[in-house]
Amino acid sequence: MSGQGLATNLLVLQGEVEQIAALRYTPAGIPLLSFSVRHTSEQIEANMQRKVECDVSVIAMSDLALRSQDIKPGVNIRVTGFLARRSLKSTQLVLHINALEII
Amino acid sequence: MTLTILKIALDVPLDCLFDYLDGGFTVTIGGRVVVPFGRRKLVGIVVDRIDSSEIATDKLKAILHAFTDEPALDHESFALLRFCADYYQYPYGQALLAALPTRLRQIEPVVLRKQFAYSLTPSGLLAGLEAIPARQAVKRRLFSALLENIDVDEAALAALSSTWRKAIQAMQEAGWINAKQVLAPPRIQAQVPSVKPDLNPDQAQALHAILAQVDVFKPWLLHGITGSGKTEVYMRLILSALTNNESQVLVLVPEINLTPQLIARFRSRLPDFQLALLHSNLGHSERLLNWRLAQSGQARIVIGTRLAVFTPLPKLRLIIVDEEHDSSYKQQDGMRYHARDIALMRAKRRNIPIVLGSATPALETWNNATTHKYGLLTLNNRAVAKAMLPNIRCINTALGQTYEGLSSTLLEALRDRLARGEQSLLFINRRGYAPVLLCSACHWMAPCPRCSSRLVVHLRQRQLRCHHCGHEEKIPQQCPSCGNADLHPTGHGTQRLEQTLAALLPQARILRVDRDSTRRKHALSDMLTDIYAGKVDILIGTQMLAKGHDFPNLTLVGVIDTDSALFSPDFRTSEHLFAQLMQVAGRAGRADKAGEVLIQTAHPDHALFNALRTQDYVAYSDELLHERKICQFPPFAYLALLRAEANDFNQVQRFLQQAADSARLITQNVMVYDPTRPHMQRLKNMERGQLLMQANSRQSLQILLRNLVPELRGCNSAAKVRWSVDVDPLEF
Numbered sequence: 155m156s157g158q159g160l161a162t163n164l165l166v167l168q169g170e171v172e173q174i175a176a177l178r179y180t181p182a183g184i185p186l187l188s189f190s191v192r193h194t195s196e197q198i199e200a201n202m203q204r205k206v207e208c209d210v211s212v213i214a215m216s217d218l219a220l221r222s223q224d225i226k227p228g229v230n231i232r233v234t235g236f237l238a239r240r241s242l243k244s245t246q247l248v249l250h251i252n253a254l255e256i257i
Numbered sequence: 258m259t260l261t262i263l264k265i266a267l268d269v270p271l272d273c274l275f276d277y278l279d280g281g282f283t284v285t286i287g288g289r290v291v292v293p294f295g296r297r298k299l300v301g302i303v304v305d306r307i308d309s310s311e312i313a314t315d316k317l318k319a320i321l322h323a324f325t326d327e328p329a330l331d332h333e334s335f336a337l338l339r340f341c342a343d344y345y346q347y348p349y350g351q352a353l354l355a356a357l358p359t360r361l362r363q364i365e366p367v368v369l370r371k372q373f374a375y376s377l378t379p380s381g382l383l384a385g386l387e388a389i390p391a392r393q394a395v396k397r398r399l400f401s402a403l404l405e406n407i408d409v410d411e412a413a414l415a416a417l418s419s420t421w422r423k424a425i426q427a428m429q430e431a432g433w434i435n436a437k438q439v440l441a442p443p444r445i446q447a448q449v450p451s452v453k454p455d456l457n458p459d460q461a462q463a464l465h466a467i468l469a470q471v472d473v474f475k476p477w478l479l480h481g482i483t484g485s486g487k488t489e490v491y492m493r494l495i496l497s498a499l500t501n502n503e504s505q506v507l508v509l510v511p512e513i514n515l516t517p518q519l520i521a522r523f524r525s526r527l528p529d530f531q532l533a534l535l536h537s538n539l540g541h542s543e544r545l546l547n548w549r550l551a552q553s554g555q556a557r558i559v560i561g562t563r564l565a566v567f568t569p570l571p572k573l574r575l576i577i578v579d580e581e582h583d584s585s586y587k588q589q590d591g592m593r594y595h596a597r598d599i600a601l602m603r604a605k606r607r608n609i610p611i612v613l614g615s616a617t618p619a620l621e622t623w624n625n626a627t628t629h630k631y632g633l634l635t636l637n638n639r640a641v642a643k644a645m646l647p648n649i650r651c652i653n654t655a656l657g658q659t660y661e662g663l664s665s666t667l668l669e670a671l672r673d674r675l676a677r678g679e680q681s682l683l684f685i686n687r688r689g690y691a692p693v694l695l696c697s698a699c700h701w702m703a704p705c706p707r708c709s710s711r712l713v714v715h716l717r718q719r720q721l722r723c724h725h726c727g728h729e730e731k732i733p734q735q736c737p738s739c740g741n742a743d744l745h746p747t748g749h750g751t752q753r754l755e756q757t758l759a760a761l762l763p764q765a766r767i768l769r770v771d772r773d774s775t776r777r778k779h780a781l782s783d784m785l786t787d788i789y790a791g792k793v794d795i796l797i798g799t800q801m802l803a804k805g806h807d808f809p810n811l812t813l814v815g816v817i818d819t820d821s822a823l824f825s826p827d828f829r830t831s832e833h834l835f836a837q838l839m840q841v842a843g844r845a846g847r848a849d850k851a852g853e854v855l856i857q858t859a860h861p862d863h864a865l866f867n868a869l870r871t872q873d874y875v876a877y878s879d880e881l882l883h884e885r886k887i888c889q890f891p892p893f894a895y896l897a898l899l900r901a902e903a904n905d906f907n908q909v910q911r912f913l914q915q916a917a918d919s920a921r922l923i924t925q926n927v928m929v930y931d932p933t934r935p936h937m938q939r940l941k942n943m944e945r946g947q948l949l950m951q952a953n954s955r956q957s958l959q960i961l962l963r964n965l966v967p968e969l970r971g972c973n974s975a976a977k978v979r980w981s982v983d984v985d986p987l988e989f
Contacts, residue, residue: 180734180743186743238698
């Protein structure tokens, strides 16, 4: 956890809340909420405009999980966090968030 | 004047007896004494009396005290323990003292609560009931009881009135009653004697065969399928043996607190005979009292766990070893004896019959039965006429989906029983919530800091526990290796299964029976009462529930996951797993309802399950014996294991290597392997190693050990390790 500790890994993403799983707890008792965000936007790529769509898995923990558990599907939010592999054997990415703001 | 010198056995790890002067006490051989030993005082047993010692007389110390009013240990006990000490390579003094109840190993004088029995005196008889005023109801009641019986004991009087003591005292002062001190435990209120069930032809044949040869040493294997009525055969044998007043019977059972039912059956079927229990859960005083009852010949039936095999029984006429295959008969520390084997030796020395009972005999026993060393008696039918053997099926978990470890087939079967108001048992031999705490991000698994094992998740207590050394710690907030907080309890234990079922079948009354839920005293017997009363629909249990219980309304047994045992390196695992699953399966459908057994496995075609489906112990055992013969494993070879442990493995390695070298010099007749590490390399912060010795005959192994062990006791490298010898080891 040292050495590359400060390497950049920051993602800010806006989108609609999709599926929300029931709040669960880690074995040590930390609340954990997972949901997915559907992002749709238009972006510039190589000076050309294009449409972007993606579904991103999101995990919120602790106080943020408790505060976020009442969000409803369809709500437009902006989340800030970092990306991590879902598990050692998976190539899927999950966005672990530190901030969630309802727009 | 010639001095009397006493040879005294002490509980010290030296293989010798110690010489003391008698100090003017009148000492009998077999009596207990207190002696000075270094700066300590120790309890010893007088083994012999001699005229001269190798030590100069003025160097000898005198004993400090002799317990002269106690019954002495008999010659037979000496001989038996001498044999055991020699066979298991254990110091004789330690073996002798370990066989005594704890109280007798303490230097404080033994005080047993005095008990009295009361009888009317001639003047009491002369005075008659009329002499007591009618308003003194208690006195009249007690007096009437004394008119009818002599030597009425305290328990019987207490049953008549709670204020009996005062009334009896008054009558005693009047000279109407005399009291006699007795050695008697409070008599358990005789239950309504139960009806004597008729024997089926198998049972009758077994009984007659054994009764035909009661005055000679004869080992019998009573091989009866689960529910075939072995216990009833025991009862008849005991009744027959006890018709002779000068007789005692020893019954060994695996774990007494797991078999309260068996004890209750003995009490209700044989209410006329004094019965003494001996096991490690008894209080010190109670155990001593029961031991004395046995020693005095007063207790006619002695039921106990492995430690009871050493009880002095002057009138012993019959030994019964129930569930003889059970591994709890093997002592795993101190003198590592096997109670069944000692019972056999004891029967041989006394020239009496011994009956080994089991549905799944140990392969050693089975081999002796098929080669006609033991008489083989088979009970092939369930004793309750309508009871059928359960139907056993495997559910292939490699094909179908499981939810939280439960297949849909098993879940349906549970729902079905619930709707019919019948009980189910789910067998899962893993307590706790999950056997592993896994970090999915980096695959760290919570290890025990003191053992080479994983910590088990106990979710409700938010704890990780080592089931080997008892280490406990809080579940970490995050993975200590990568920092991920989302740790996963992986695998299934009893607690997790309980939680899953409670969510899936909210209407079911679920009871978990494992070592954690039964820790409180009487917890297990309370639970069993609830099960019999039908207050439970689904039982989730470990091996605690597998043995001996008889639940008439139980019709489904589900086995969750035993596959890990299929691939264990221990050559005894298949034998043990088969026995265990047969036992568990035997819980289903014992009364008039048909039973079903569903086994979840990813390997339904394994030979073990094929044998289990047909419940063919004989075929499977013959197959296993054949394998053992090819591999030269027991019972076709004789093993001894030298175990050693120390903080530093180098010390262990050095000691074991030296032992191996010495052993190879002593004999060529024994195969001495190289030192290896056991499956649990580290236990309780100790690095472990072991040396296996294998011989084609018991005798050559014994000759090696007799020469090797004294050499090891004297060698320098032995002082730096903790070591022990295990003859006929069960675990590696």
